[in-house]
Amino acid sequence: MTTSHIPKGSMCTSCSRGSSACADLRFHSMQPIQRYQDGTTAVKCVNHQAADATTPPMCLSCGARNHPLPDGSLPCGH
């Protein structure tokens, strides 16, 4: 079985929890938001915890927290 349900990416980048907090969540039981062409379903993560304004968004590639540069890229290079 492949991963067919994932939290919507924009939610993860603004979430104060790390990806380790998401490892045991059952995304297939959460509310679908969007269906991607590859069959993956983005869901509304019930465990989403909005980070406060002082916490930089988390890079989904390396987990580093850094504020995006003016051109939209991340200082960590992702």
Ligand SMILES: [Zn+2]
């Ligand atoms: Zn990164």
